[in-house]
Amino acid sequence: MYLHIDQLAKSFPHEESGTWEVFSDVDLSIQENEFVSILGPSGCGKSTLLSMVAGLESISKGTIQLENEDVKTPGPDRGMVFQQPALFPWLSVIENVKFPLKHLSKQEQEERATKYLQMVHLSRFKGAYPHELSGGMQQRVAIARALAMDPKVLLMDEPFGALDEQTRHILHDELMKIWKETKKTILFVTHSISEAIKLSDRVVVMGTRPGRIIADIPIDIPRPRQRDDEKVIAKEREVMDLLEGEINKVLKEELQYENRA
């Protein structure tokens, strides 16, 4: 297996109970060039899981392996795109993309940055500063910056969550194209069922309290996928039913908490 997550658990220190377990017993295997979405209600630990793969969060229990190497710290083999573009506002677009390439020669930096800016159709804006770009364009720069490191795995944490519907659809198509072109392995976090089904080879559904994987659904619908395709609608229904129980559980717990307080 390419990316292998085995018996992974995460807990944070907690004032009342000592520790607070976000999730446990997470097993997940992802093949090279696979596009896998992680879908689940807010707070189930999707971002935490992705950060652990990125090496930003420590592992409480279990292992993460990328090509049989243990993942413990961040590394250039894993690029990450966040919900906020998190660009460096004092650097121009192309300087932002070159930021992770400082170990390369000037010429190589230039070539790589240019290549990936072309891929996200922003060559024209390479001298612009982030604040001069729209949210969607900023996110494309962030994608180019992550790709410029030429990582084995691209981690994306609700990358289009802050964008408007129309921009989101455009970026979905672009991401599909980039994925085909670069043959990256992509781990994509979202809380949108339709987004997960539109993009992925597999949708991994997470539940909450306790956090865990509740389903792993292959999406074998040919691409490009249309939203009104019957098969897409059927899949959405299937996932919705799975998630409904989870969301209701969260709501019920919150209600109980309110009543207690």
Added chain:
Amino acid sequence: MKIALKRIAFLIVVVGIWQGIVALGIYPEIVIPPPSKVFFGMVDGFSDGTLIKAILNSFKHLFVGLPLAIMIGTAIGVLLAKSTQADETMGMYLISLQSIPSIVWVPFAILLFGLNESAVYFVVVLGGTFVMALNVRTAIHSVPGQMIQAARTMGVKGMKLFFKVEIPASLPHFVTGLRLAWAFGWRALMAGELLSNGPGLGYSLRFAMDFAQMEMVIAIIIIIGFIGATVDQLVFSKLERTVMKRWGLLKN
């Protein structure tokens, strides 16, 4: 252009009212001198060099005191932002120190250093340090978490993370700190000089008071206000706006 006209018109009205009050003759000229007397007092002060010397000396105090305040303030701010221990131990005291008006330090400084320029420097440094420290602390705390995480995924950590990401990311707040350090330092300087034995603008003000030269008192107040506003506008506000704009925190 229109704004400039409005401002000039306002100034003319104020001077007119002032002249009117003088013309009523209720107050003796020694209490409220006419605008012309203040103007010629200023001209005399500049032509005989006393005001120029005072201004140059005040700037000398600033050129030594302010950089010191900025360096010490930055060091304290970085320490408090980076060490929770330090922040929990000293952070509260910094806020109370900042809330002390600089003039309060003058008697302390004079007893500590004697009635000389060291006391003035001391007051200026204190005046700028605390506000600088507070702003540097805020500056570093306000760096977005995702920006740091993004940098970490690109293999940047430790000192490199601090210098390549945290420092530039916090520059807008840092520049605000500079502007406030200047503003507080300038106020502290005047307080310090007022009670010192010169030379400096504050000292000249005190000297004019002792000799009941109201026209010089008013002239120096005007100069102090003019310098304060000019340096703020031409140096610090300009710098702040430039940085804010580049950082995307200010549209247009």
